[in-house]
Amino acid sequence: MHTAVPTTTSPPSRTESPPVFASRPLLLIAAVFTAAHLSVSAFGGYWIDEVYMLAIGRYHPDWGYVDQPPLAPLLAGAMEWLAPNSMLLLRLPATLISASGIFLAGLLAKELGGDRRSQVITGLAFATGLWTSLIAHWITPYTLEVPLWMLLCQLLVRWCRQHAEGRADDRLLLALGVVIGVAMQTKVHVAVLCAALLGCLLVFGPRDLLRRPMFWGCAGIALVIAAPTLTWQALHGWPQLAMREVVVSETPTLSGGRSGEAVQMILFAGVLGTVLCLYGTARLLSAAEFRPYRFIGAAALVQYAFYIATSGRPYYVIGMYGVLMAAGAVAFQRRREARVASERRGLSWVVWPATALSVLAAGGVVAMSTLLTSAFGVPADRTLAQDVSAAYRRLPADVREHTAVVGESYILAAMLDARSDEYGLPLAHSPHRGYGYFGPPDPSAENVLIVGNDPAKWRPYFAEMRQVGHGGIPVWLLTDRQEPWPRLWEQVREL
Numbered sequence: 001m002h003t004a005v006p007t008t009t010s011p012p013s014r015t016e017s018p019p020v021f022a023s024r025p026l027l028l029i030a031a032v033f034t035a036a037h038l039s040v041s042a043f044g045g046y047w048i049d050e051v052y053m054l055a056i057g058r059y060h061p062d063w064g065y066v067d068q069p070p071l072a073p074l075l076a077g078a079m080e081w082l083a084p085n086s087m088l089l090l091r092l093p094a095t096l097i098s099a100s101g102i103f104l105a106g107l108l109a110k111e112l113g114g115d116r117r118s119q120v121i122t123g124l125a126f127a128t129g130l131w132t133s134l135i136a137h138w139i140t141p142y143t144l145e146v147p148l149w150m151l152l153c154q155l156l157v158r159w160c161r162q163h164a165e166g167r168a169d170d171r172l173l174l175a176l177g178v179v180i181g182v183a184m185q186t187k188v189h190v191a192v193l194c195a196a197l198l199g200c201l202l203v204f205g206p207r208d209l210l211r212r213p214m215f216w217g218c219a220g221i222a223l224v225i226a227a228p229t230l231t232w233q234a235l236h237g238w239p240q241l242a243m244r245e246v247v248v249s250e251t252p253t254l255s256g257g258r259s260g261e262a263v264q265m266i267l268f269a270g271v272l273g274t275v276l277c278l279y280g281t282a283r284l285l286s287a288a289e290f291r292p293y294r295f296i297g298a299a300a301l302v303q304y305a306f307y308i309a310t311s312g313r314p315y316y317v318i319g320m321y322g323v324l325m326a327a328g329a330v331a332f333q334r335r336r337e338a339r340v341a342s343e344r345r346g347l348s349w350v351v352w353p354a355t356a357l358s359v360l361a362a363g364g365v366v367a368m369s370t371l372l373t374s375a376f377g378v379p380a381d382r383t384l385a386q387d388v389s390a391a392y393r394r395l396p397a398d399v400r401e402h403t404a405v406v407g408e409s410y411i412l413a414a415m416l417d418a419r420s421d422e423y424g425l426p427l428a429h430s431p432h433r434g435y436g437y438f439g440p441p442d443p444s445a446e447n448v449l450i451v452g453n454d455p456a457k458w459r460p461y462f463a464e465m466r467q468v469g470h471g472g473i474p475v476w477l478l479t480d481r482q483e484p485w486p487r488l489w490e491q492v493r494e495l
Helices: 023-041 048-059 071-082 087-111 116-127 130-135 141-164 171-184 190-204 207-211 213-235 239-255 257-267 271-286 288-309 318-337 341-375 381-393 410-418 456-461 485-492
Strands: 403-407 447-451 462-470 474-481
Touching: 023 087, 023 116, 023 341, 048 071, 048 141, 048 410, 071 087, 071 141, 087 116, 087 130, 087 141, 087 318, 116 271, 116 318, 116 341, 130 141, 130 341, 141 171, 141 190, 141 207, 141 288, 141 318, 171 190, 171 213, 190 207, 190 288, 207 213, 239 257, 257 271, 257 288, 271 288, 271 318, 271 341, 288 318, 381 403, 381 410, 381 447, 381 462, 381 474, 403 410, 410 447, 447 462, 456 462, 456 474, 456 485
Parallel strands: 403 447
Antiparallel strands: 447 474, 462 474
16 A cells, blocks of 8 residues: 655745755846836837836936835936936836846745745746736836836745744844835835735734734834824825726726626736736645744735725735735646656646746737727827817917916826927826826916817816817817916815
8 A cells, every 4th residue: 555645845944955046047048138127118109007117207206106115116217317218228127127027936945945946937937927027118107016016925935934943033034124115215105005914924823923012113124214104194085095086987998897807807917917816816825834824815805806906906905916926836847856757747737838828928018018098099109199289389489488388187298298309398297197187387377288089177267279280189178267366276176
């Protein structure tokens, strides 16, 4: 009679040799990943959120904004200052930060006991994720957020592994506080992540983490680093909270409602990533080997359910996928180590075809990313700026002197600002989203040049209106303002 080989193991003891880090294969994946994203960075126009970051970071630097913290805008503004009008250099930090996620994915697999093969599979799964392939070269908050969440998870997993071995280094918790604070300056959703982790930690353990003095140091450091954006939000009435209703209203159009969001949340992981995430989540919640990390898998599910229930964006939990992929890769490794022939074949028939499909799908998404802005019905930034500049310059000098340029949406205003120097345009205004909080035009502006499809809401506040531009986006001239700007602005401003 044969004794079954166990499929789970205990956390490694102090005497076990730690897995070797697969630095060279991961470096190769990162190099190919970086080259692919840099190769498309110079093509196409700005992505709509990316040009928003550039414009507000360059012309409206602040400690916070209505719809996001300041890190991504300030980084975009700094890159534009260093290399004006260089799409390639603007996107370089985002690409390199995204590439760091490949190494973090490998490190997560290593911390969970994964060998070099598992580390490479995890790194490749992250690199070929559909969401990663789409956004990795865009300088946006949700691009920067993913590696920060992965680093947060890596520090947690490392502390939990050491704690299970009886030798936890609590200095990791101080580093964790720094990461959480920086993540709060990127996107506030890390607060939901922390709440989910704390709740699941209380249920599944290790509760000893909450009794460590360094844990409270972690919380203090995070709050200090996040203080600027939290203070800005408090002084402006917490407008970020009002954005929730905007996101809910946009979910049916952008994600197909809650059902579409639920599917996209999974598929955004990519072909290989989806296989690893699903299997990794199941093993985190059930395998004895992963008992110290069970709360992380549970926190991922809690967030998944929370964002579906509240109609969040389908990418809000992408930062958790690195640790789920790592757990899946290590779980497949344990099956391989069990030396059961059918299970070895199962690994081969699941992982390698999924890997091939992932690479093919990722390549297509990277190429398609250059065309996405036009798919939203927004013209190229140069074309828009050229059309508006032509309409602006056709105005008589005495009219132009007292005319403000206003974008119907924050996207149009940002695109005009991004090319304002090149096409001789004044800085644009907009009552929409963050631009609405930058204030109205100067009191001397008696006329406005509205860039947008529907200027109807502006008509009651001006004596005359006529169309003066017929490009991809219509341009309208409204003259002889009838209301003071502060009162008018309050009527037209919206999130």
